[in-house]
Amino acid sequence: MKTHQQIDRTARDLDPEVHESNFMGAKLKSERRYNTLHRDYDDPDQLRETAGLIKQHTLEHLDTYLEQAEASLQRNGVKVHFAMDDDAVNATVLRIMEENDAHSMVKSKSMVTEEIHMLKYLEKHGKEVIETDLGEFILQLDDDYPSHIVTPIVHKNRRGIAKTFEREKIGEDYNDDPETITRRARQYLRQKYLDADVGLTGGNFVSAESGRIALVTNEGNARFCMAANKIHIAVIGIEKLVPTDRDLGLFLNLIGRSGTGQQLTVYNQFISGPKTASQPHGPEQMHVVFVDNRRTEVLASDCREILRCIRCGACLNVCPIYRQSGGHAYRSVYPGPVGAVLSPLLAGNRFPELADLPKASSLCGACNEVCPVNIPIPDLLLRLRDKAKREGAKEAMKGTPNLGLWATLCSQPTMWKTALSMGHTMNYIPTELIPHPSAKAWQGARKLPEFQGGEFRKWFKNRN
Amino acid sequence: MSMLHTPPNRPAGKSIQLMSTCLCDAFYADVAQATVEVLEFLGCEIELPDGQTCCGQPAFNSGDWASSRKVVRHTAKVFAGEKPIVVPSGSCAAMIFHGAPLEFEKEADLPEIQALANRTWELLDFIVYGLGVTEWPGTFNAKITVHRSCHLRGSKSPEAITTLLESIEGLTVEPIDETEQCCGFGGTFAVSFPNISNSMGTLKIEKLTACKPDIVAAADMGCMMHFGGMMEKQGYPQKRMHVAQILRDSLKNSGKI
Numbered sequence: 001m002k003t004h005q006q007i008d009r010t011a012r013d014l015d016p017e018v019h020e021s022n023f024m025g026a027k028l029k030s031e032r033r034y035n036t037l038h039r040d041y042d043d044p045d046q047l048r049e050t051a052g053l054i055k056q057h058t059l060e061h062l063d064t065y066l067e068q069a070e071a072s073l074q075r076n077g078v079k080v081h082f083a084m085d086d087d088a089v090n091a092t093v094l095r096i097m098e099e100n101d102a103h104s105m106v107k108s109k110s111m112v113t114e115e116i117h118m119l120k121y122l123e124k125h126g127k128e129v130i131e132t133d134l135g136e137f138i139l140q141l142d143d144d145y146p147s148h149i150v151t152p153i154v155h156k157n158r159r160g161i162a163k164t165f166e167r168e169k170i171g172e173d174y175n176d177d178p179e180t181i182t183r184r185a186r187q188y189l190r191q192k193y194l195d196a197d198v199g200l201t202g203g204n205f206v207s208a209e210s211g212r213i214a215l216v217t218n219e220g221n222a223r224f225c226m227a228a229n230k231i232h233i234a235v236i237g238i239e240k241l242v243p244t245d246r247d248l249g250l251f252l253n254l255i256g257r258s259g260t261g262q263q264l265t266v267y268n269q270f271i272s273g274p275k276t277a278s279q280p281h282g283p284e285q286m287h288v289v290f291v292d293n294r295r296t297e298v299l300a301s302d303c304r305e306i307l308r309c310i311r312c313g314a315c316l317n318v319c320p321i322y323r324q325s326g327g328h329a330y331r332s333v334y335p336g337p338v339g340a341v342l343s344p345l346l347a348g349n350r351f352p353e354l355a356d357l358p359k360a361s362s363l364c365g366a367c368n369e370v371c372p373v374n375i376p377i378p379d380l381l382l383r384l385r386d387k388a389k390r391e392g393a394k395e396a397m398k399g400t401p402n403l404g405l406w407a408t409l410c411s412q413p414t415m416w417k418t419a420l421s422m423g424h425t426m427n428y429i430p431t432e433l434i435p436h437p438s439a440k441a442w443q444g445a446r447k448l449p450e451f452q453g454g455e456f457r458k459w460f461k462n463r464n
Numbered sequence: 465m466s467m468l469h470t471p472p473n474r475p476a477g478k479s480i481q482l483m484s485t486c487l488c489d490a491f492y493a494d495v496a497q498a499t500v501e502v503l504e505f506l507g508c509e510i511e512l513p514d515g516q517t518c519c520g521q522p523a524f525n526s527g528d529w530a531s532s533r534k535v536v537r538h539t540a541k542v543f544a545g546e547k548p549i550v551v552p553s554g555s556c557a558a559m560i561f562h563g564a565p566l567e568f569e570k571e572a573d574l575p576e577i578q579a580l581a582n583r584t585w586e587l588l589d590f591i592v593y594g595l596g597v598t599e600w601p602g603t604f605n606a607k608i609t610v611h612r613s614c615h616l617r618g619s620k621s622p623e624a625i626t627t628l629l630e631s632i633e634g635l636t637v638e639p640i641d642e643t644e645q646c647c648g649f650g651g652t653f654a655v656s657f658p659n660i661s662n663s664m665g666t667l668k669i670e671k672l673t674a675c676k677p678d679i680v681a682a683a684d685m686g687c688m689m690h691f692g693g694m695m696e697k698q699g700y701p702q703k704r705m706h707v708a709q710i711l712r713d714s715l716k717n718s719g720k721i
Contacts, residue, residue, distance in 0.1 A: 008657040302569075320646050320667075324660045360657065362650025362664070363525060364614035369644065379566055385527025386567070396527065399656030403523040407531035410486075411538040413515035420489060441655040445662045446693030455493035456484060460500065460512050 003437035004399045007321070007360045010329035018155050022147070022326040025154040026317040032261020033314055033370065040263065051250055052374030055308035058208075058241050059299060065208040065241045066290070072211030073288055076273030081289045086116035089291050093118065093200070093233055094125055096287055100231055102127075102197035106189075108215075108222035109133035110202030111149060111311055112237050112291050114333045115346065130192045132221040134185055141168050147327030147335060150259045150313035155326055189221075199225030199283065203236035203271075204310065205251055206288075209244040212272050213288070216255060216265040223267055232274070232283040238290050239299075239307040251310060254372040259312035298345045303380045306341045308373040315367035315377060321360050330357055337367035341380045355393030358384035359400070401438045420453035427451045470619045471561050471582045475548050476594035478508045483543065483551040483560075483584075486518035487685045495685060498712035499552040499587060505721055506595060515542040519551075521559040525651045529567045536564045537573070540580045548594065549584045552708050554684045555615035557586035586616065588683055588707060592624035598631070602714030605634035606678040610707075611668070611691070612643045613684035625683060625707055632714045638675045645671075649690035665694045673702055683707045 011019075037044040058065055070080045083089040097105070105127060107113065119140065122129045131140045135152040139145060141164050146152030153161075162176035171184035201222045205214040213234055215222050226232045242251060248270075256262040275282040298307055316322045316336030327335030332343035332354060340361060344354040358381040367377040388396035409415055427450055432443050442448070480503065488496035503510055520535035539560070543549055551557040561581040568577040591597050610629070616622050629637050648654065648664025655661075669691055672680045680702055682688045688704055695702050705713075715721045 005656050008659050012659040320664050321660055324663050362646045362653045364646030365617045366644050386529045389527040400526050400652050403526055403528050403531045407523055407534045410517040410535040416517045438655040441658040444658055447696040449491040449689055452493040453490050456496040459497055
């Protein structure tokens with residue numbers, strides 16, 4: 001009988017080696033995050049709160065800022081497209097490619113393209129697409145998907161990767177030395193960059209004021225994707241706007257420190273449009289596709305704060321549930337605490353299928369404490385639990401005892417006190433034998449304390 | 465809104481209402497008793513509203529907000545008045561001052577619930593920041609570790625606990641690793657995610673007992689019921705005390721009560 005939550009079962013059955021890799025990776029990144037932030041700033045919480053306010057402000061005025069960003073981008077010579085859903089985004093990108101007789105694409109890491117399954121779509125339409133982020137490249141070879149927002153292959157080990165490379169004939173033999181693997185990928189990818197017609201990237205922040213796109217990577221692959229190609233397409237969620245260039249300083253200082261404990265990510269690009277007379281290098285054409293894909297629905301919901309997210313992964317790293325379950329347990333593109341809020345919301349009418357995700361939290365609040373934009377994740381998880389209950393989503397209810405009767409008991413003091421005084425019988429019942437699934441789950445690993453119902457009240461009343 | 469910031473300008477004063485919590489009512493009578501003895505030592509006059517039951521947290525966390533609101537409405541009725549409400553549990557206190565207003569956001573009686581929230585204190589927070597007590601008299605010879613329960617996050621309770629405990633003669637508080645990690649209780653989480661809860665508990669027990677303390681202390685009997693229950697199931701004879709019990713015993717040890 002499936003009395004436990006699905007994520008709990010995945011965690012139980014997880015390969016110990018994968019568990020170790022997820023766990024240690026997360027722990028290390030959490031420690032680095034803490035050390036870098038606290039070494040560099042007296043009060044990192046103030047930064048987080050400020051960044052949260054800026055993002056929230058932008059979201060509250062997103063219509064205005066989107067128009068401003070569109071105008072700024074156009075001024076810079078960028079073609080701006082808006083796409084409501086996954087099909088529209090994919091069709092837009094395909095159309096740009098076809099209009100330019102483009103057959104191959106190199107792309108850098110972008111969570112939003114994972115969300116809309118762009119790679120599969122373009123391949124289906126006969127285009128060659130190569131992921132150039134090392135992790136994403138390996139995932140593409142394995143037909144796998146990311147288990148972490150920032151470190152997408154943290155669930156893999158070097159031996160498995162070496163086998164993949166051997167199978168795909170990247171390099172002449174099996175070699176599981178990480179440096180060799182990286183060098184081989186680099187050699188393989190270098191020619192792909194040169195041969196490609198189109199370079200596709202995401203965008204971490206877009207300044208509405210200037211239309212400048214800030215893009216951060218640690219491998220420099222996004223830079224390559226743009227440098228060698230005639231066409232650059234940036235696919236960007238509409239929530240990625242910030243009002244001004246000045247704001248970028250704060251966010252770039254937070255994103256590297258929060259995600260990996262780096263003061264700054266290694267490569268920080270500021271992209272202000274295609275090549276011009278005064279800036280003769282770079283692509284001839286540049287397109288920005290702003291993606292909605294239910295973001296305006298989220299914006300209209302009581303969980304809109306989740307759109308502040310800058311995809312640093314700090315909440316995953318610190319989350320004790322993610323540490324035990326790994327990212328794939330969340331069955332969606334966005335795992336961990338942010339995913340537990342965002343994925344069910346982005347699922348639209350498939351919400352019930354992912355309604356158990358918000359349950360995967362002890363509501364400890366560590367995610368909120370590390371979030372660089374101070375998203376009150378536990379509050380949002382709770383609102384989604386309420387929504388799941390109201391909508392009768394079965395996935396969410398597994399393993400949760402029914403509390404209706406309990407609520408009645410708690411609202412009637414006489415019944416409550418009677419129950420307390422009768423509870424002493426519990427001490428004489430072999431509680432391990434109670435057939436209720438919740439009782440079984442509790443007793444499996446823990447002893448129940450001795451029942452002392454009503455004793456304190458008696459003491460308080462009689463002590464004078 | 466951010467998580468668990470305590471309400472501003474809460475009433476202090478020595479005439480208080482005690483919310484003894486359902487766990488103390490059912491299992492941990494001595495913790496509630498120690499709370500009374502400590503507060504009375506400080507000169508508090510304590511009212512124990514007879515109709516009190518539970519703070520409503522189990523249903524709130526389970527997403528059954530309709531049931532939870534029923535319990536919170538009952539609590540608001542039972543704890544009528546203006547006095548500070550003091551709770552010897554971080555999570556029950558946070559339920560009242562943070563959780564209840566959240567689940568009443570769209571309800572007509574939000575003002576009543578907000579008023580209840582605005583006078584609710586976790587015990588140690590109240591002693592240090594409500595009453596201004598920063599040194600604790602008495603003696604308690606022991607090396608202890610403290611579990612920082614998650615519902616104290618964002619409040620000043622952890623500071624209050626350290627301030628009080630470290631001022632007690634004979635008592636040493638040993639730091640533990642990864643204090644920010646949850647013990648894995650989480651209310652109904654512990655039964656719907658038993659494997660993860662168990663793994664989290666095992667890690668927490670490891671950290672709390674690494675320095676071989678005489679006592680593991682906490683300000684939340686929920687957490688303690690979970691990891692304490694695990695310790696007992698595993699036959700681990702680790703002594704555990706609520707911070708209020710340590711404060712009370714240090715007074716007793718030095719003949720102050």
